[in-house]
Amino acid sequence: MGNTILQYLTVFILTIFVGIEVIAKVPAILHTPLMSGSNAIHGVIIVGSMIVLGSASGGLEIALGTAAVFLATLNVVGGFTVTDRMLGMFKAKPVDKKKTEEVAK
Amino acid sequence: MTGTLIARGTVLDLCYLFAAITFILALKGLSNPKRARSGNFIAMFGMAVAIGATFFQPNLRNVVPMVIAMIVGAVIGIPTSRFVKMTAMPQLVAIFNGVGGGAAALVSITEYMKIQHEGPPTYVVLEVLLGVLIGTVSFSGSAIAFIKLQELITGRPITYPGQQVINALLGVGAVALIVIILIHPSVALLWILLAVAFIVGMAIVLPIGGADVPVLISLLNSLTGVAVAASGFTLGNNMLIVAGTLVGASGLLLTQMMCKAMGRSLPNILFSAFGSAVSGGAAGTGEDRPVRSQTPEDIGVMLAYANKVAIIPGYGLAVAQAQHIIRELADELEAKGIDVFYAIHPVAGRMPGHMNVLLAEANVPYDKLLEMDEANPMLKDCDVALVVGANDTVNPAAREAGSPISGMPIINADEAGQVVFLKRSMRPGFAGIENELLFNEKTTLVFGDAKETLTKMVGALAAS
The missing domain is CATH 3.40.50.1220 (TPP-binding domain)
Incomplete structure (x- = not known):
């Protein structure tokens, strides 16, 4: 038993370093999309919700599990869609745009 | 028979490992303007794999309510996030963050209901407790942030007489409750903790001025990550631990970067309303x-x-x-x-x-x-x-x-x-x-x- 918790703690602590390292250099313009993107990633609680609901017995447990799945789905779906919508607006590069406008004229 | 079950479990874990890797790559991509969008897609794909794999969990019950809850969630979530005006984006991020925190709190408490008869060790109780506490604070805090940004209530700091005393009492009460639960764990006490955490979340966000709310959302986002990681400990799921911790750690760093951009410190943002209300x-x-x-x-x-x-x-x-x-x-x-x-x-x-x-x-x-x-x-x-x-x-x-x-x-x-x-x-x-x-x-x-x-x-x- 003690061993499993140590394993989880190891993963936990190593991931803290990864989390900090991975976004160490992010330009200000990407702060909002990054927040939104990581918001979508913690939507992974949907898997936790499914596991809990999937082994639930009794009305209350099932009701709570279903509510958790519902909330987590909102988190996942909303998080990814909003992030994609934000990033979609960044896609065009200025150089390409000028060229396409000239072509259009 | 057992052999196939073990094999299935291993495949499931490999899928979760794959998903965890995609989340790391996604965050890396999101910090670079050129790869940001593909980063988001990578995470989306990893998430789909993780969700799909979970359906193959052995002895999965209640699949019907599960699928219905997902469909309802998607039917509400997709159009909302597609068609809300870009100016309302911060509110939207707040609310999607809040529901994630709420889900984490529910997962923790429901899991505890199941395992309570086994007399779980204290560290498991601690994990449950943290999941409930942090998840709920994130939920109610995000809800207030949403209401503020939507201008349903004033964006100015909300202060009232005796606020510091009430907040101090809330804090002491929460800590006392945590200690009691650790000694005498029970589901009823966890529900009381949930209620207290709900009020604490509101109490933290109400005195924060509208201009600072975005920084707060980033902080709450980080907190939801921690709550998800706590649920991961309780469920014994490495992917939840990795994803939750990633968001928790990077979210905290992001919050600091945002504070820096505003020339403020985090404690200053969280607590300044108490002193500066008059100068407005x-x-x-x-x-x-x-x-x-x-x-x-x-x-x-x-x-x-x-x-x-x-x-x-x-x-x-x-x-x-x-x-x-x-x-x-x-x-x-x-x-x-x-x-x-x-x-x-x-x-x-x-x-x-x-x-x-x-x-x-x-x-x-x-x-x-x-x-x-x-x-x-x-x-x-x-x-x-x-x-x-x-x-x-x-x-x-x-x-x-x-x-x-x-x-x-x-x-x-x-x-x-x-x-x-x-x-x-x-x-x-x-x-x-x-x-x-x-x-x-x-x-x-x-x-x-x-x-x-x-x-x-x-x-x-x-x-x-």
């Missing part, structure tokens, strides 16, 4: 002081004789849906050989980078958007600084001590030859502080809806 009182006094105002047409003509113009956009620009017309104005100026650039404050709009998103929507070219540090040295060479719907981000009060925004970096609009403000009224900005620059002798105000005003300016400019 000066806001009402400015109404009678003389200001210079002119018609949009006058300003259009004036712009025609400028050599270099800086456009300083703020949230008001987005509210008036004037992103497109401001671009027309810039195009018109450039056609006359006038230099134009946009000076973007890091927290213009309501979130860091929000203004860039809004202007990108109007196809304003990237190279015209200058970040504050680039723009500030150029402002003294500008003939006109055109401030559209911004206020706090050009308020010179930030350079002096004693103002609620002291120390916040600002765009030096006051260094330009002339300053033109497009404003709806004399109402102070989001931070609720009077702006001395409005009364400066080189400042001209144009009152009215930004979109109409700009349309008239473009007309006058084209004719001159």
